[in-house]
Amino acid sequence: MNIIRSTFGALLAGSLLASASVAAEGAQAGKKVIFLGADDICEYCAVYNDQIRKLAAEKGIDLEVVTNKFDPAQQATQVDQAIAKRPDAILLWTIDGTALFPAMRKVQRADIPLLLTDVQPDKAREDLWVQYTGGNYEEQGSKSAQLLINALEAKGKPLEGGVIMITGIVGQAQTISMTKGFTETLADLAPNLEILGAQPGNWDTGTSTQAAAGLFTKYGDEIVGVYAAEDIMMQGVLIAAERAGLDPTEMAMVGGGCEPVGIKNIKAGLQYGTVLQSPVDEATYAVQSIVDLFNGAEMSKSVYVPHPMVTAENVDEVCQPWPTN
Amino acid sequence: MSAATLSRTSGFGGLFAPARVQATVIQIATVVMFLAACAFIENFASASNISSILYAASTVGIAAVGLASVTISGNLFALSLGSTAAFASIVYIAASGWGVLPALAASVALGLVFGLLQGLVVGWLRCNAIISTIAAGSLIAGLATWVSDGRTVLAEGGPSWLGSGTLIPGVPWQAVLFLLIVIVGEVLMQRTRAGWELRLRGTNPDAAELAGLRVTRMVVLSYVLAGAGAAIAGALIAAQSGTGNLRVGADLDFSAIAAMLVGGVAIGGGRGRIIDVASGTLFLAVLTNILLVNNFAYEVQLMVKGLAVLVAVTAGALLARKKR
Amino acid sequence: MKTLAENPLLALRWLLLLGMAVIFTAANSYFPAAGNIFALGESFALLGLVALGLALTILAGEFDLSGGAMVAVSGLIMLKCGADNAVLGLLAALAFGGLVGLFNGIVTLKLGVSSLVTTLGVMILLSGFAVWLEGGQAINFENYDLTDAFNMDWFGVLSPRSVITIVLFVVTGLMLAFTRMGRDIIAAGSHRKAAGMAGADVRGAVVTTFVLSGLFAALAGALLAITLGRASSTFGANLLLQGASAAILGGVALSGGVGRPFGVAIGVLVLAVLNNGLGLIGASSPAILLLNGGVLLIAVLAGGAPATWLRARLA
Numbered sequence: 001m002n003i004i005r006s007t008f009g010a011l012l013a014g015s016l017l018a019s020a021s022v023a024a025e026g027a028q029a030g031k032k033v034i035f036l037g038a039d040d041i042c043e044y045c046a047v048y049n050d051q052i053r054k055l056a057a058e059k060g061i062d063l064e065v066v067t068n069k070f071d072p073a074q075q076a077t078q079v080d081q082a083i084a085k086r087p088d089a090i091l092l093w094t095i096d097g098t099a100l101f102p103a104m105r106k107v108q109r110a111d112i113p114l115l116l117t118d119v120q121p122d123k124a125r126e127d128l129w130v131q132y133t134g135g136n137y138e139e140q141g142s143k144s145a146q147l148l149i150n151a152l153e154a155k156g157k158p159l160e161g162g163v164i165m166i167t168g169i170v171g172q173a174q175t176i177s178m179t180k181g182f183t184e185t186l187a188d189l190a191p192n193l194e195i196l197g198a199q200p201g202n203w204d205t206g207t208s209t210q211a212a213a214g215l216f217t218k219y220g221d222e223i224v225g226v227y228a229a230e231d232i233m234m235q236g237v238l239i240a241a242e243r244a245g246l247d248p249t250e251m252a253m254v255g256g257g258c259e260p261v262g263i264k265n266i267k268a269g270l271q272y273g274t275v276l277q278s279p280v281d282e283a284t285y286a287v288q289s290i291v292d293l294f295n296g297a298e299m300s301k302s303v304y305v306p307h308p309m310v311t312a313e314n315v316d317e318v319c320q321p322w323p324t325n
Numbered sequence: 326m327s328a329a330t331l332s333r334t335s336g337f338g339g340l341f342a343p344a345r346v347q348a349t350v351i352q353i354a355t356v357v358m359f360l361a362a363c364a365f366i367e368n369f370a371s372a373s374n375i376s377s378i379l380y381a382a383s384t385v386g387i388a389a390v391g392l393a394s395v396t397i398s399g400n401l402f403a404l405s406l407g408s409t410a411a412f413a414s415i416v417y418i419a420a421s422g423w424g425v426l427p428a429l430a431a432s433v434a435l436g437l438v439f440g441l442l443q444g445l446v447v448g449w450l451r452c453n454a455i456i457s458t459i460a461a462g463s464l465i466a467g468l469a470t471w472v473s474d475g476r477t478v479l480a481e482g483g484p485s486w487l488g489s490g491t492l493i494p495g496v497p498w499q500a501v502l503f504l505l506i507v508i509v510g511e512v513l514m515q516r517t518r519a520g521w522e523l524r525l526r527g528t529n530p531d532a533a534e535l536a537g538l539r540v541t542r543m544v545v546l547s548y549v550l551a552g553a554g555a556a557i558a559g560a561l562i563a564a565q566s567g568t569g570n571l572r573v574g575a576d577l578d579f580s581a582i583a584a585m586l587v588g589g590v591a592i593g594g595g596r597g598r599i600i601d602v603a604s605g606t607l608f609l610a611v612l613t614n615i616l617l618v619n620n621f622a623y624e625v626q627l628m629v630k631g632l633a634v635l636v637a638v639t640a641g642a643l644l645a646r647k648k649r
Numbered sequence: 650m651k652t653l654a655e656n657p658l659l660a661l662r663w664l665l666l667l668g669m670a671v672i673f674t675a676a677n678s679y680f681p682a683a684g685n686i687f688a689l690g691e692s693f694a695l696l697g698l699v700a701l702g703l704a705l706t707i708l709a710g711e712f713d714l715s716g717g718a719m720v721a722v723s724g725l726i727m728l729k730c731g732a733d734n735a736v737l738g739l740l741a742a743l744a745f746g747g748l749v750g751l752f753n754g755i756v757t758l759k760l761g762v763s764s765l766v767t768t769l770g771v772m773i774l775l776s777g778f779a780v781w782l783e784g785g786q787a788i789n790f791e792n793y794d795l796t797d798a799f800n801m802d803w804f805g806v807l808s809p810r811s812v813i814t815i816v817l818f819v820v821t822g823l824m825l826a827f828t829r830m831g832r833d834i835i836a837a838g839s840h841r842k843a844a845g846m847a848g849a850d851v852r853g854a855v856v857t858t859f860v861l862s863g864l865f866a867a868l869a870g871a872l873l874a875i876t877l878g879r880a881s882s883t884f885g886a887n888l889l890l891q892g893a894s895a896a897i898l899g900g901v902a903l904s905g906g907v908g909r910p911f912g913v914a915i916g917v918l919v920l921a922v923l924n925n926g927l928g929l930i931g932a933s934s935p936a937i938l939l940l941n942g943g944v945l946l947i948a949v950l951a952g953g954a955p956a957t958w959l960r961a962r963l964a
Binding site: 401404446449450451452453455456457459460461462463464465466467468470471475579582583586591592593622623624625626627628629630631632633634635638639641642643646 | 756760761762763765766767769770771772773774775776777778779780781890893894897898903934935936937938939940941942943945946948949950952953954955957
């Protein structure tokens with residue numbers, strides 16, 4: 001916790017102060033980049049925002065961070081604003097997968113290079129941006145399915161029975177992609193594992209607890225595995241399992257994100273594994289993307305952060321604790 | 326304002342008096358629905374399922390009881406409950422090293438202070454009740470974001486008795502706390518002078534003022550109770566999950582309002598009892614659980630809940646009219 | 650000082666608006682740039698339509714909670730029915746909005762209960778309906794010509810959406826000031842019983858405000874979907890609280906009968922300018938929340954006892 005900040009000014013315009021004079025090498029130094037990102041209310045986003053401010057300052061990039069309360073309409077107007085400021089580049093975290101194509105077309109027409117981070121929109125439109133760096137949600141869902149199968153094998157169980165899913169907020173692009181990746185891979189690799197039910201956990205522990213509790217009541221012993229799209233939602237599943245008198249170590253419990261609570265549960269043996277998506281990696285890749293852009297490096301359309309599967313064996317190497325301020 | 330609104334209703338006829346009929350119908354409906362679910366839905370009556378209904382009901386219910394004091398005293402509703410609960414969840418986990426009760430006390434203290442400030446703005450400075458609480462919600466969320474830096478705080482060690490302990494299998498301590506709060510609230514509202522003044526303020530603010538009642542103090546009190554209720558709800562959610570963050574309580578405001586209205590509390594003030602809030606909460610909790618246990622899609626759950634609010638209110642209004 | 654003495658809230662809104670414009674211009678030279686004014690107009694258009702509809706219902710002594718959820722549903726209807734023919738989609742969205750408004754109005758009046766309760770039920774129902782319409786898919790709009798047409802700028806600062814919104818504010822203002830229906834709406838909010846006895850069509854007026862509220866919200870949602878090229882059940886989530894704030898900030902009294910569209914427009918502008926400016930200077934998340942709360946608090950204090958005190962001093 002960070003109760004005391006030096007000045008209210010720092011609070012107001014942390015980005016402007018953070019990018020103060022640091023002598024840095026390269027053509028990116030001094031370039032003005034506007035980052036349209038997400039609100040600190042989501043922990044992942046808060047870590048990302050802190051990291052990208054820090055890393056951009058190290059490279060001498062004049063980065064301005066604009067946050068958004070998960071409102072695509074607001075973000076579309078933020079794009080208009082950003083264009084009005086004529087920056088050297090715009091880095092965009094699209095709050096909602098595809099809502100911003102029209103806005104991206106405006107950026108293109110204004111001749112401002114566009115980089116994307118965290119959410120990858122439909123690749124059919126990739127002529128609109130220079131490069132996407134960040135997570136691959138479909139791959140994450142797919143890896144989670146693989147991990148769930150590994151878990152059953154590790155526990156010496158047959159690849160048959162019921163699986164339940166706790167997803168993110170219905171309608172979000174990430175939720176749609178993760179669900180697609182998970183269900184398709186599971187159907188491919190283990191056709192005898194049946195998805196009995198899916199409920200949204202809204203990226204929230206409490207909602208996930210209730211959703212999982214309902215599914216445990218209905219399906220009980222039929223369930224051999226649970227996929228929760230985020231570790232913080234898996235925490236809710238574990239609470240519900242304990243209340244239902246089910247032993248989580250006997251089931252294939254798979255989360256996502258390598259979040260602090262997930263690390264804790266994996267070490268305690270309650271959760272079998274998770275799939276890494278690190279805000280530190282994503283912010284690092286995004287800053288590298290900016291550096292490459294201004295230094296004329298060759299840039300491919302998509303660069304994905306690594307999504308290794310994580311279990312108790314490699315949790316300490318792979319999952320670095322999230323830095324605090 | 327009818328005499329029935331203010332006097333305590335008694336006997337069988339009283340239960341179906343126009344002012345009470347919706348509350349009574351919901352109470353009966355809750356029991357019928359519960360029994361039917363026990364009979365027809367496999368595992369519904371299991372201890373673990375009952376406890377999951379009670380966990381869900383306790384948090385929303387405690388917030389709704391606090392909120393009801395604002396509504397009954399004639400200030401519609403407060404929209405700062407969610408952010409108060411979020412901040413309280415962070416405080417609870419941060420203070421959980423001191424033990425369960427001190428941590429709970431710290432969260433409640435936070436809720437009391439926020440409630441008091443809102444009460445002063447609405448009651449003493451006579452400001453618009455809705456906007457004051459929207460403003461407060463934004464300010465509280467801002468403070469919570471600043472203090473927590475957006476990070477989730479994790480509790481050290483295992484779950485506490487408040488988070489997962491049960492009195493008997495199926496009845497968690499959180500439900501016992503909910504019951505206690507309902508009893509205290511009911512007695513406070515129906516049997517004390519303060520409660521009477523609060524209700525009268527809601528029935529007719531001008532008359533209450535002219536009659537020399539302590540109107541300002543009552544309004545401040547109602548917001549203090551609402552703040553405390555929201556903070557306890559936040560602390561209970563945090564105790565269950567061992568985590569505190571800004572997402573806690575995202576749906577709390579409208580869940581609490583819906584529970585209270587379904588139970589038969591009139592949004593305009595004056596009519597309704599704390600016991601009605603409890604029955605409205607349980608009604609929605611049982612309904613939600615039935616839908617979840619049958620793995621109905623999320624959209625169906627939302628639509629059924631919306632219909633339940635409409636039907637409960639429609640039935641209440643039609644039955645009350647018939648009686649008149 | 651006459652205005653200040655009569656209505657401190659009115660004066661304060663202007664003061665807030667001017668003060669913010671000066672501060673943001675000083676903090677960031679791009680604030681008055683044409684591109685930014687265009688962006689401001691886009692925010693005004695979305696929030697403005699929802700706030701205007703809500704304000705009409707408050708004016709008639711009611712309260713429509715369902716506007717935000719309607720924005721999500723109407724956007725989805727627009728894109729699902731309008732994939733081939735946009736006009737058809739727009740008409741379907743508007744028809745749905747009008748029908749839901751009609752339902753809200755009739756049920757509220759027939760039952761004689763508070764519209765806060767009926768529209769809360771409808772609000773939850775609509776959010777479920779939106780998720781159902783969406784069906785777990787990403788709903789996109791491939792008609793980029795239309796999207797581009799809605800994203801063009803006139804004179805650098807006005808968008809089709811903001812012009813439509815301004816026109817509707819003016820028309821609604823004129824309707825309230827000069828038509829019988831307008832007088833009936835205000836009468837329904839200020840002295841419903843007396844107005845009914847005096848021969849005003851109170852019931853018609855109340856139903857009309859709900860229908861207009863549904864239509865405006867549906868229009869806002871449909872235009873948003875066209876502009877963004879996408880519809881989702883998550884859209885419009887923040888609009889209810891912002892709309893209510895804007896309406897009350899704009900001088901609309903919850904007790905009914907008081908307030909005009911022009912004031913609401915100023916209320917919407919205060920919130921739009923605040924968030925536009927904060928975005929422009931790159932304010933942090935807590936600062937945005939604290940300043941939004943702070944501005945609402947200042948506005949709300951101006952409507953309470955401190956204002957009465959001030960009025961007494963200045964009179």
